[in-house]
Amino acid sequence: MLRCALLLFASAACAAEVPDVLTAANGQPVTTSEAWEKVRRPEVLELFKSQVFGRNPVERPATLRFEPLEADKEMVDGKAVRKRVGICYAGPGGEGRIALTAFIPKAAKPVPAFVLICNRTSAKNIDPERLEKNPFFPVEELVARGYAALAFYNGDVDPDDFDGFTNGVHGVFQPDPKARAADSWGTIAAWAWGASRVMDWIETQPAIDRARVGVVGHSRGGKTALWCGASDTRFALTISNDSGCGGAKLNRMDLPKSESIARINKVFPHWFCANYKKYGDNEAALPLDQHMLIALIAPRLAYVASASLDDWAGQPGEFRSCVLASPVWQLYGRKGLVGDAFPAPDTPLQEGCIGYHLRTGKHDLALYDWQRYMDFAD
Ligand code: GCU
Numbered sequence: 001m002l003r004c005a006l007l008l009f010a011s012a013a014c015a016a017e018v019p020d021v022l023t024a025a026n027g028q029p030v031t032t033s034e035a036w037e038k039v040r041r042p043e044v045l046e047l048f049k050s051q052v053f054g055r056n057p058v059e060r061p062a063t064l065r066f067e068p069l070e071a072d073k074e075m076v077d078g079k080a081v082r083k084r085v086g087i088c089y090a091g092p093g094g095e096g097r098i099a100l101t102a103f104i105p106k107a108a109k110p111v112p113a114f115v116l117i118c119n120r121t122s123a124k125n126i127d128p129e130r131l132e133k134n135p136f137f138p139v140e141e142l143v144a145r146g147y148a149a150l151a152f153y154n155g156d157v158d159p160d161d162f163d164g165f166t167n168g169v170h171g172v173f174q175p176d177p178k179a180r181a182a183d184s185w186g187t188i189a190a191w192a193w194g195a196s197r198v199m200d201w202i203e204t205q206p207a208i209d210r211a212r213v214g215v216v217g218h219s220r221g222g223k224t225a226l227w228c229g230a231s232d233t234r235f236a237l238t239i240s241n242d243s244g245c246g247g248a249k250l251n252r253m254d255l256p257k258s259e260s261i262a263r264i265n266k267v268f269p270h271w272f273c274a275n276y277k278k279y280g281d282n283e284a285a286l287p288l289d290q291h292m293l294i295a296l297i298a299p300r301l302a303y304v305a306s307a308s309l310d311d312w313a314g315q316p317g318e319f320r321s322c323v324l325a326s327p328v329w330q331l332y333g334r335k336g337l338v339g340d341a342f343p344a345p346d347t348p349l350q351e352g353c354i355g356y357h358l359r360t361g362k363h364d365l366a367l368y369d370w371q372r373y374m375d376f377a378d
Pocket of ligand 1 (some may be wrong): 220221223242312
């Protein structure tokens with residue numbers, strides 16, 4: 001109670017008491033990294049599974065296999081090898097395939113990598129031929145700085161529409177939608193599952209350093225990246241770009257221009273699990289808030305970015321979640337976010353294990369964002 005009150009005091013704009021990430025369900029304070037890992041982290045993870053994103057019916061399927069889609073090709077002026085691979089799986093309801101594109105710099109040692117969950121059309125945004133060079137996926141810049149650039153289209157895993165969970169990976173592994181429960185996985189969980197299958201492939205690639213892989217997503221892809229990095233600890237860095245409601249934005253912060261849980265569930269009824277519907281216009285009943293999603297990434301690296309014109313994503317709420325997640329890094333003797341005042345545009349905070357910046361401009365994943373992500377990863 002006292003801790004909640006203090007959190008409230010520290011943030012006048014919070015409409016309701018924010019649950020304390022370091023108080024366990026039994027009311028006991030969590031004061032060591034061991035207690036975080038044994039007690040509190042599993043509790044928080046379970047809350048996000050059961051109340052927000054839903055439970056996956058399967059993690060790495062026994063049927064998973066990788067098949068080349070094309071012969072490897074030298075690209076980026078001969079500086080990188082492009083691989084195109086089908087990540088294939090089958091279940092009781094049929095088969096699915098994610099088409100992954102990877103540009104891997106030629107190097108003497110294994111290279112670090114970024115995996116982009118692309119929520120925009122493939123041809124224009126993640127063109128494997130590089131005829132369209134969109135800053136959404138700046139392959140040439142990433143390769144020049146020594147990073148492998150990987151991307152897949154989220155719609156390969158699960159189409160972004162509400163069809164009653166029959167198409168995409170939902171239909172593959174749970175062909176009978178009537179068998180779904182209030183905590184069955186939604187579409188964001190499905191996309192995050194897809195990013196984890198990309199990591200399964202990375203683990204077969206000696207040219208990529210699997211211990212230095214970041215997962216990146218924008219907007220709905222940013223919500224997905226956060227859930228992926230929170231639930232799959234193989235990712236060393238998790239990057240949320242303009243993720244907003246259901247992503248980095250603290251629900252209990254009073255930001256009238258930003259998206260609410262009621263609105264997101266109404267317009268995108270397939271993104272979250274059915275239990276999440278309970279919290280529309282009822283944020284105070286949530287046993288969690290989004291700072292706890294970021295906290296699940298500790299002690300690994302996290303980065304949250306906002307854009308100055310993107311009020312819909314609730315920029316101060318995205319920032320506030322970083323501040324409130326930081327005590328978990330301190331349990332490991334590390335710093336979370338360094339800086340607790342909302343920064344001016346284009347002044348990145350990158351000293352601790354949580355990075356944050358507010359880019360000048362609109363809702364987008366821009367070259368400026370990528371450059372800051374690379375600075376942080378460097
Ligand atoms: C809509 C939605 C957001 C989402 C965004 C996007 O604006 O309300 O929650 O982040 O689409 O994915 O671009």
